[in-house]
Amino acid sequence: MKRIVLVFGLISGAILSVTMIMSAVYADQSGVHGYIIGYTSMVVAFLLVYFGIRSYRDNVAGGALSFGRGFAVGICITILACLCYVASWEFVYHKFFPDFMDKYASYAIEKTRTSGATPAQIDAKVLEMTRAKEMYKNPFFRMAETFIEAFPVGLLFTLVSAGLLRRKRSGMGGAAPIVGTSPVAR
Numbered sequence: 001m002k003r004i005v006l007v008f009g010l011i012s013g014a015i016l017s018v019t020m021i022m023s024a025v026y027a028d029q030s031g032v033h034g035y036i037i038g039y040t041s042m043v044v045a046f047l048l049v050y051f052g053i054r055s056y057r058d059n060v061a062g063g064a065l066s067f068g069r070g071f072a073v074g075i076c077i078t079i080l081a082c083l084c085y086v087a088s089w090e091f092v093y094h095k096f097f098p099d100f101m102d103k104y105a106s107y108a109i110e111k112t113r114t115s116g117a118t119p120a121q122i123d124a125k126v127l128e129m130t131r132a133k134e135m136y137k138n139p140f141f142r143m144a145e146t147f148i149e150a151f152p153v154g155l156l157f158t159l160v161s162a163g164l165l166r167r168k169r170s171g172m173g174g175a176a177p178i179v180g181t182s183p184v185a186r
Helices: 002-025 033-060 067-095 100-114 119-136 139-165
Strands: none
Touching (some): 033 139
16 A cells, blocks of 8 residues: 555645646746646646556455555545645745735735725724734744645545445455456356
8 A cells, every 4th residue: 555655645736846846936927827827737747646546446455446545545646646735835935925925915905995885894804914924924823724725625425436436346256347247257
């Protein structure tokens, strides 16, 4: 299981990391498309959860897989990929965007102003962003927040993949049935 988790988790993490670094280079041009690119890359990266679970089922578990074991493999791949994502953001943040929260806070406050908010709502947004900037200085908070960005997508892929790929052992000597053939054809 360790080898499959490492291979598929690191490939998934590499996809997330490369996309994040490329997004950092083009951050000023991407605008709203950055969210679309980011979450699309997460979907592509977490497709490897499916393939990792399937590889475990077919190559290690002899064709049989319980939901629990599939979930364990998938969640390990997801966690490893998310840790790569966090490490990449820490690199990008410190090398390219040390002023990320200042820019984000200015954007959020300006968006609130242009939306026709009342002065009290604007003041509340300023206070909220001031607190957020202070919390973001804490590396543990920043890493946890970054982890939480990608983890739900990976968790969803883990749950769906473990459900789709589960297969009981057949009564024929423990071998899994060959999909698409009848017992008579064998």
